[in-house]
Amino acid sequence: MVGNAIATKLAELGHEVRMGARDAANEKAAEWSSGASERSHGTFADAAAFGELVFNCTAGAVSLEALEQAGEEALRGKVLVDVANPLDSSGGGLPTLTVCNDDSLGEQIQRRFPETRVVKSLNTMNNQVMVDPARIPGEHDVFVCGEDAEAKEQVTELLVSFGWPRERVLDLGGIEAARGTEMYLPLWLRLWGAVGSGQLNIHVAH
Amino acid sequence: MVGNAIATKLAELGHEVRMGARDAANEKAAEWSSGASERSHGTFADAAAFGELVFNCTAGAVSLEALEQAGEEALRGKVLVDVANPLDSSGGGLPTLTVCNDDSLGEQIQRRFPETRVVKSLNTMNNQVMVDPARIPGEHDVFVCGEDAEAKEQVTELLVSFGWPRERVLDLGGIEAARGTEMYLPLWLRLWGAVGSGQLNIHVAH
Numbered sequence: 001m002v003g004n005a006i007a008t009k010l011a012e013l014g015h016e017v018r019m020g021a022r023d024a025a026n027e028k029a030a031e032w033s034s035g036a037s038e039r040s041h042g043t044f045a046d047a048a049a050f051g052e053l054v055f056n057c058t059a060g061a062v063s064l065e066a067l068e069q070a071g072e073e074a075l076r077g078k079v080l081v082d083v084a085n086p087l088d089s090s091g092g093g094l095p096t097l098t099v100c101n102d103d104s105l106g107e108q109i110q111r112r113f114p115e116t117r118v119v120k121s122l123n124t125m126n127n128q129v130m131v132d133p134a135r136i137p138g139e140h141d142v143f144v145c146g147e148d149a150e151a152k153e154q155v156t157e158l159l160v161s162f163g164w165p166r167e168r169v170l171d172l173g174g175i176e177a178a179r180g181t182e183m184y185l186p187l188w189l190r191l192w193g194a195v196g197s198g199q200l201n202i203h204v205a206h
Numbered sequence: 207m208v209g210n211a212i213a214t215k216l217a218e219l220g221h222e223v224r225m226g227a228r229d230a231a232n233e234k235a236a237e238w239s240s241g242a243s244e245r246s247h248g249t250f251a252d253a254a255a256f257g258e259l260v261f262n263c264t265a266g267a268v269s270l271e272a273l274e275q276a277g278e279e280a281l282r283g284k285v286l287v288d289v290a291n292p293l294d295s296s297g298g299g300l301p302t303l304t305v306c307n308d309d310s311l312g313e314q315i316q317r318r319f320p321e322t323r324v325v326k327s328l329n330t331m332n333n334q335v336m337v338d339p340a341r342i343p344g345e346h347d348v349f350v351c352g353e354d355a356e357a358k359e360q361v362t363e364l365l366v367s368f369g370w371p372r373e374r375v376l377d378l379g380g381i382e383a384a385r386g387t388e389m390y391l392p393l394w395l396r397l398w399g400a401v402g403s404g405q406l407n408i409h410v411a412h
Contacts, residue, residue: 093382096307100389102297138345140411145396172396176299180393183306187386190351190378191410200412205346206401 002083003057004032005127011038013161020047020070048074053081053154060086060105060182061098064112075116079151081158082106082178083122083130085185094189097182106178110147117151119144120178121159124188126198133163133201140201141168145177170204208289209263210238211333217244219367226253228275254280259287259360266292266311266388267304270318281322285357287364288312288384289328289336291391300395303388312384316353323357325350326384327365330394332404339369339407346407347374351383376410 007017019029019041029041040050048054048070058066063084067075086105087095099105106120121144122130129136142164144152156169172180192198213223225235225247235247246256254260254276264272269290273281292311293301305311312326327350328336335342348370350358362375378386398404 091308100307101302101392136411138409138411140409170397170400172400177396180396183389184393186307187390190383190386191376194376194378195410195412197412200410202408203344203346203411204397204401204406205342205344205409206403206406 002127002130003055004028005131006055006057006083006122007032007039009131009162011036014038016040016050018042018047018050020044022066022069044070045074048078051078053079053158055081055083056109057083060084061088063105064108067109067113072113072115075113077115077117079117079119079148079154080109080113081122081155082109082118082120085123085182087185094186097185100179100183102179104176104178104182106145106175106182110175117146117148118175119146119148119151119155120175120181121145121155124181124184125201129199129201131162133168136199136201138203139168140203141170142201143170143172143177143181145172145181146175208333208336209261210234211337212261212263212289212328213238213245215337215368217242220244222246224248224253224256226250226276228272250276251280254284257284259285259364262286262288262290262315264290266290267294269311270314273315273319278319278321281319283321283323285323285325285354285360286315286319287328287361288315288324288326291329291388293391300392303391306385306389308385310382310384310388312351312381312388316381323352323354324381325352325354325357325361326381326387327351327361330387330390331407335405335407337368339374342405342407344409345374346409347376348407349376349378349383349387351378351387352381 007019010017016038021029024043033039033041086098088098089095110118146152159169160166213225216223222244227235230249239245239247292304294304295301316324352358365375366372
């Protein structure tokens with residue numbers, strides 16, 4: 001769902017988008033890309049090789065595995081926007097995290113792919129809000145973090161093209177700050193319960 | 207600092223307040239209570255026995271130990287507002303949490319003192335904002351969670367007396383939601399860095 005929302009938005013904005021999946025014949029990806037020249041689909045490796053900029057929209061618990069399939073070579077030097085959250089839903093109640101506190105998925109990805117420029121962003125809201133921030137009334141914010149300032153600027157420009165006011169894109173620093181945005185998820189899940197909808201986001205008042 | 211801020215606010219609002227410390231002769235507590243009839247100080251046990259409602263403002267890493275000193279008997283049946291965060295600052299960088307993900311300090315306290323009505327609140331902001339929300343411009347929110355609805359209502363009324371608009375007090379459900387508000391701390395620490403000040407709080411836009 002996250003990949004579909006972001007890929008659709010990017011295609012609407014005029015970008016050529018290749019959606020990757022484990023299997024090149026993935027039905028949802030095939031359906032998504034059918035009949036539109038700017039849309040295509042393939043394996044994770046195909047998508048990573050095709051993209052100038054790559055979004056990781058896989059489930060956080062399997063993101064490293066999916067990125068292995070994408071391949072270190074295909075990801076080398078590229079900006080990788082990590083939208084995933086390392087949620088573990090196996091426990092019965094609300095999900096917990098598979099990694100947190102002294103590490104994060106964003107850091108794990110950056111360590112595994114040191115020549116890829118990882119920017120963690122958009123993981124603090126649902127996919128509809130990611131690509132259409134105006135559906136939430138009032139001011140609310142999106143975060144970026146990562147080691148490469150130029151990569152963060154590129155991602156910020158993309159976010160602005162998605163409809164995010166530039167001043168609502170908050171730079172939290174290096175990729176270690178992914179601990180902060182991923183560990184916000186347990187609060188986000190409860191805010192969803194409290195307001196009765198996933199159509200929510202936070203604004204940092206100061 | 208947190209205890210001082212909350213105790214001072216409560217005293218200003220006309221409540222009789224006893225500040226507890228490990229040592230009854232604690233200098234800061236003695237200084238705080240000198241010369242004001244509604245202010246007194248003593249051990250954790252003295253404060254717990256005195257209070258109709260008790261605030262835990264101790265460092266999260268030692269809160270259970272401090273509450274043991276307060277005593278199960280003195281805390282029985284009372285509302286305990288847990289303001290603490292289980293921060294571990296021993297690592298050199300930004301603090302991590304001593305408990306998180308599948309447990310929280312709020313839950314640990316509720317489990318240890320099952321006949322005490324624990325309400326987790328106010329732990330998502332600095333002590334100046336806790337007792338003077340108007341110092342942050344615009345709308346921003348404070349959370350309560352706990353197992354006892356009446357206890358949450360009592361705490362909500364206290365928060366309103368601190369200056370929080372009632373509609374800005376969000377009930378996140380049972381004490382398990384303390385995982386959410388405590389795990390927000392790693393994000394809060396980075397927001398502090400991003401906005402350059404701890405005078406910040408979040409608003410849930412929806």
